[in-house]
Amino acid sequence: MSTPARQAREALGVRLRDIRQDAGLTGRALAAGAGWHYTKVSKLEHGVINASEEDVRTWCRLCGADDQAADLVAVVRSIDTMFVEWRRLLRSGTRARQRDSVRFEADTKLFRAFEPQVIPGLLQTAEYAAAILGAFIDFHDLPDDVEEGVAARMERQSILYRGDHRFHMVFCQAALTLGVAPPDVLAGQLDRLLALSTLPRVHLGVIPTRAAHGFLPLHGFWILDAKTVLVETISAELKLTQPRDIAVYSRAFERLAGSAAYGREARALITGALRDLDDDAS
Numbered sequence: 001m002s003t004p005a006r007q008a009r010e011a012l013g014v015r016l017r018d019i020r021q022d023a024g025l026t027g028r029a030l031a032a033g034a035g036w037h038y039t040k041v042s043k044l045e046h047g048v049i050n051a052s053e054e055d056v057r058t059w060c061r062l063c064g065a066d067d068q069a070a071d072l073v074a075v076v077r078s079i080d081t082m083f084v085e086w087r088r089l090l091r092s093g094t095r096a097r098q099r100d101s102v103r104f105e106a107d108t109k110l111f112r113a114f115e116p117q118v119i120p121g122l123l124q125t126a127e128y129a130a131a132i133l134g135a136f137i138d139f140h141d142l143p144d145d146v147e148e149g150v151a152a153r154m155e156r157q158s159i160l161y162r163g164d165h166r167f168h169m170v171f172c173q174a175a176l177t178l179g180v181a182p183p184d185v186l187a188g189q190l191d192r193l194l195a196l197s198t199l200p201r202v203h204l205g206v207i208p209t210r211a212a213h214g215f216l217p218l219h220g221f222w223i224l225d226a227k228t229v230l231v232e233t234i235s236a237e238l239k240l241t242q243p244r245d246i247a248v249y250s251r252a253f254e255r256l257a258g259s260a261a262y263g264r265e266a267r268a269l270i271t272g273a274l275r276d277l278d279d280d281a282s
Contacts, residue, residue, distance in 0.1 A: 008079045010047035015072065016059055017045040023063035033062045051076055074242045105159055108224040112253050115171040115220040117178050119189055122157055123169060123196055123204075128189040129153045131181035160199065170205040170253070170260050172217060176273035183277050190274045197267055205260030206269045214255035223249055 020030055020041070027041035034040075043049045044059075051059075053073045060069040105111070113120045118132060133149045136142075159165055176190060197204045207213070222230040229249045231238040240246065261269060 006047055008075070009050065012051060012072070012075050012079065013045040013047045015075075016051070016056075019059065019063045019065045019068065020045075023065065025063060030059070030062055034058045050079070053077070071243050078239065078241045105156065105224070106163075109165060110225050111165065111167045111169075112223040112250075113167075113169050113220070114217065114222075114253055114256050115175060116217045117172065118175050118180060118220075119171060119193065120169050120222075121153060122160060122167065123193060123202075124153065125185070125189050125192045126150050126154055127185040128181050128192075131185055135180070160196070160202065166201050166203075168203040168205070168253075168257065170207065170257050172207045173209045173269055173273075176206070176270060177276065183281060187274060187277050190270050190277075193270050194267060197263075197270075203262065204266055205257055205262050206266040207256065207260045208269065211259045211261075214258050215252050217256055221249055221253075223253060226250070 020027070025033075027045075028038050031038045031041045040049075044051050044055065053076050056072045056076055057069050060066050060072065111122070113122075119128060121129070124132070129150045130146055133153075134146050137144055137146060137149075160167065177186075179186075181189065193204070196202050207217070219231065219233070223246065224230070226246055227241065229238075229240040229246055231240065240249070260266070
């Protein structure tokens with residue numbers, strides 16, 4: 001079975017082949033110009049071997065495609081760390097993952113996050129986070145360290161109040177009512193959102209259910225500055241660092257953010273969800 005890393009190498013190989021063909025070079029001519037064994041070009045184009053950063057720079061130079069070198073180098077750097085399966089990433093529990101987040105988030109100035117169905121982690125209450133992490137641990141049969149994971153997630157939230165970090169958080173209205181937590185926990189989470197929405201450094205947007213979407217929200221993602229995109233799938237975390245990927249996700253975020261309500265309108269949606277919870281409980 002082809003691994004995600006192998007698939008990424010094959011995708012890189014296709015791009016390298018296209019660059020070579022656009023330059024009108026044969027594989028043997030390129031190999032000769034680079035001083036490589038004649039089979040190396042074929043192996044790189046088919047994803048059989050890993051390309052080094054120097055391989056990519058040499059390839060682009062010989063093909064007159066220096067303008068593509070930076071993007072391809074970013075691909076090379078990310079291939080082996082692009083896909084990390086949850087069971088491997090969290091084999092020692094969720095706390096270590098949360099603490100790792102503290103370290104790389106400290107270097108981020110602008111956080112842009114979109115979540116279609118849940119409240120973003122940096123905005124969660126402890127009780128809501130416990131419900132989310134507990135379900136995740138149960139599904140993946142991970143070591144049960146919910147309390148430690150929640151404590152670490154709460155530690156991460158100190159970044160909301162210190163330094164010069166800025167946060168643009170967007171989520172769909174469905175996240176206000178989705179039954180991922182008991183009603184009382186969800187109500188507490190909504191109260192928390194109302195408080196956080198007044199923080200000057202937090203730009204909080206809620207996409208109304210019937211809003212005209214400028215982009216179809218397929219899955220959640222986080223953009224850290226203009227350097228990294230994090231995507232959580234069911235089975236793995238994707239860490240994307242290629243400039244072209246970051247540009248695509250930035251464009252998607254701007255369209256999603258353009259569909260969102262902010263300020264009083266966003267708070268009205270949150271208070272409306274709170275009233276619905278009260279009505280259901282009475």
